[in-house]
Amino acid sequence: MSLSVIVLAAGQGTRMKSDLPKVLHPISGQPMLYYVIEAAKTLSDDITVILFHQAKRIETAVRARFSDVKFKIQDHARYPGTGGAVMNIETMHDKVLVLNGDMPLVTSESLEPLILCDADIVMSVFDLDNPSGYGRVVIENGEVMAIVEEKDCTKEQKKIKTVNAGVYLFKKEVLDRYLPLLSNDNAQAEYYLTDIVKMAREDGLHIKPVWVDETSFKGVNSRYDLANAEELMQDRIKEKWMRNGVTMHLPSTIYIDSRAVFEGDCTLDNGVTIHGETIITHSHIRSHTVVEDADIKNSTCGPMARIRPGSIIEDSHIGNFVEVKKSHLKRVKAGHLSYLGDATIDEGTNIGAGTITCNYDGIGKHKTFIGKNVFIGSDTQLVAPVKIEDDVIIAAGSTVTEDIQKGSLAISRTPQKIVENFFYKYFSKKSVK
Numbered sequence: 001m002s003l004s005v006i007v008l009a010a011g012q013g014t015r016m017k018s019d020l021p022k023v024l025h026p027i028s029g030q031p032m033l034y035y036v037i038e039a040a041k042t043l044s045d046d047i048t049v050i051l052f053h054q055a056k057r058i059e060t061a062v063r064a065r066f067s068d069v070k071f072k073i074q075d076h077a078r079y080p081g082t083g084g085a086v087m088n089i090e091t092m093h094d095k096v097l098v099l100n101g102d103m104p105l106v107t108s109e110s111l112e113p114l115i116l117c118d119a120d121i122v123m124s125v126f127d128l129d130n131p132s133g134y135g136r137v138v139i140e141n142g143e144v145m146a147i148v149e150e151k152d153c154t155k156e157q158k159k160i161k162t163v164n165a166g167v168y169l170f171k172k173e174v175l176d177r178y179l180p181l182l183s184n185d186n187a188q189a190e191y192y193l194t195d196i197v198k199m200a201r202e203d204g205l206h207i208k209p210v211w212v213d214e215t216s217f218k219g220v221n222s223r224y225d226l227a228n229a230e231e232l233m234q235d236r237i238k239e240k241w242m243r244n245g246v247t248m249h250l251p252s253t254i255y256i257d258s259r260a261v262f263e264g265d266c267t268l269d270n271g272v273t274i275h276g277e278t279i280i281t282h283s284h285i286r287s288h289t290v291v292e293d294a295d296i297k298n299s300t301c302g303p304m305a306r307i308r309p310g311s312i313i314e315d316s317h318i319g320n321f322v323e324v325k326k327s328h329l330k331r332v333k334a335g336h337l338s339y340l341g342d343a344t345i346d347e348g349t350n351i352g353a354g355t356i357t358c359n360y361d362g363i364g365k366h367k368t369f370i371g372k373n374v375f376i377g378s379d380t381q382l383v384a385p386v387k388i389e390d391d392v393i394i395a396a397g398s399t400v401t402e403d404i405q406k407g408s409l410a411i412s413r414t415p416q417k418i419v420e421n422f423f424y425k426y427f428s429k430k431s432v433k
């Protein structure tokens with residue numbers, strides 16, 4: 001498509017009250033700027049991100065994910081404001097779409113009506129009962145006459161309910177002609193991109209408003225807005241996966257990262273949290289289980305299990321209060337109260353309640369290998385590095401410090417002693433008849 005995109009991301013984001021640049025605040029697992037660039041990429045092969053505050057940090061974050069995006073540092077000292085932001089940018093195509101880096105809910109579908117509209121300037125608008133904070137849009141006979149920033153509004157203009165959503169499609173020649181004519185003679189002493197509209201209108205150019213879906217064009221200015229945007233993003237993510245065959249019980253209590261993927265028939269019970277690049281295939285994740293960057297196939301996990309990064313769980317059952325980290329489990333049952341870290345556990349093995357892999361010695365992490373058909377009794381500690389071959393039984397309460405050969409029983413516990421009638425002597429009581 002012959003369209004260039006400019007993403008405005010030079011603002012300070014003061015209202016976030018954060019050291020992290022606003023556009024890098026995460027929503028459903030990813031910086032909000034990623035969503036905007038993602039939408040832009042489906043529309044254009046020429047994307048420029050405008051930076052100023054913490055420019056290096058934002059550039060590094062964007063480059064980590066997108067290789068073909070250009071960056072431009074705004075001359076903020078001399079030309080502050082949204083108009084200053086788009087000055088002197090070389091774009092490849094005749095049409096230029098201007099997006100804001102703090103609009104994470106924008107999608108290529110929501111931008112389509114703007115792109116399809118033919119005019120010298122197309123601008124996004126919506127109607128609000130409470131328009132405060134937005135630039136008001138003066139429309140006459142279907143044409144935009146002017147955009148007036150709230151701080152510059154007269155009393156009458158403040159009553160206008162149609163507001164500027166902040167996304168525009170310009171003919172490149174319009175930008176080239178009017179950007180040098182902008183002035184900063186306004187309440188904020190900034191160069192307003194929106195002032196182009198008035199000048200263009202006075203020269204008889206066509207400026208069309210396009211009413212857009214408010215949700216998709218919501219800007220994030222505070223952490224309250226961030227939370228609202230994340231809620232809306234979650235609704236989208238969940239709707240997509242439900243339509244793809246994932247059952248969710250009480251979806252409002254479930255959190256799913258935008259990078260997570262589901263395949264086949266899956267069920268998520270209430271309170272489930274899925275972080276990171278998790279892949280879940282044909283599995284049931286039960287209540288209040290937390291999964292992060294893991295791969296779960298044909299398995300049930302939870303309730304209240306924690307599956308941490310680097311775990312691969314296949315054809316297995318993971319029960320309550322079991323924590324798995326960087327471990328590969330294949331046809332394994334670990335029903336209750338265990339920690340399995342840096343372990344490889346093979347088919348047919350049963351992990352008793354309270355089994356702990358002692359993978360950390362205070363200096364480094366060590367691996368535990370457990371073979372096929374191993375029966376591990378409850379409350380066993382496996383001190384890594386350690387290898388347990390196939391067909392082994394480990395007695396309950398054992399501390400395993402040595403490798404165990406195929407077919408063996410391992411038992412390590414203090415022998416039991418019986419002292420008869422000790423209770424009665426100790427408490428000076430008589431036996432109950």
Ligand code: UD1
Nearest residue numbers: 008009010011080081082085100101134135164165166192
């Ligand atoms: C802008 C519009 C307003 C509209 C509102 C919608 C102007 C003058 N006003 O106001 O009509 O209703 O958006 O949200 O454009 N930015 C830069 N460089 C700067 C200043 C801002 O890149 O020097 C970027 C910001 O990072 C942000 C975007 O431009 O992504 C919008 O800036 P912001 O300060 O939020 O503008 P508003 O006052 O909200």
Ligand code: MG
Nearest residue numbers: 102219220221
């Ligand atoms: Mg804004």
